[in-house]
Amino acid sequence: MVNLADFALVIAFALVLAGFALVLLRRSLIFFLLGVELLFNAAMVIALVGGALWNRADGQILALFLMALSGAALAPTLALLLRVRKAFGGSNVDVLRHLRGGRDG
Numbered sequence: 001m002v003n004l005a006d007f008a009l010v011i012a013f014a015l016v017l018a019g020f021a022l023v024l025l026r027r028s029l030i031f032f033l034l035g036v037e038l039l040f041n042a043a044m045v046i047a048l049v050g051g052a053l054w055n056r057a058d059g060q061i062l063a064l065f066l067m068a069l070s071g072a073a074l075a076p077t078l079a080l081l082l083r084v085r086k087a088f089g090g091s092n093v094d095v096l097r098h099l100r101g102g103r104d105g
Contacts, residue, residue, distance in 0.1 A: 008049045015042035029081050029091045033074065040070040 015038050022035030044063045051059015081091060088095045 005049050005053055008045055012042045012045040012049070015039070015045065027093045029084070029093060032093075033077060033081070037070065037074065040066055 019035045019038030019042060022031050022038065026032060026035070044066045047059045047062040047066065049059070051057060051062070084096065085091050
């Protein structure tokens, strides 16, 4: 029989893999942000499982902190993404290559 904590850790591992895949393989800034959010969610699942296994409220407190951090990081990032899309006509990482100083790469 599979323990619920083991199942939650498998889910967290799947979230980490999906997050890293989106961050490393996609060229769109939207998918990059989605990957970062998946990594935050995996950290929350791990914190909640750890708190439940040791019967402590620390995991829930850390999960609340991660939710606040995720929201605080996402709001200005989405605003910058909209500004980049308006200024450069796309949300692809390659659109921003000319912002490098002094290089033509």
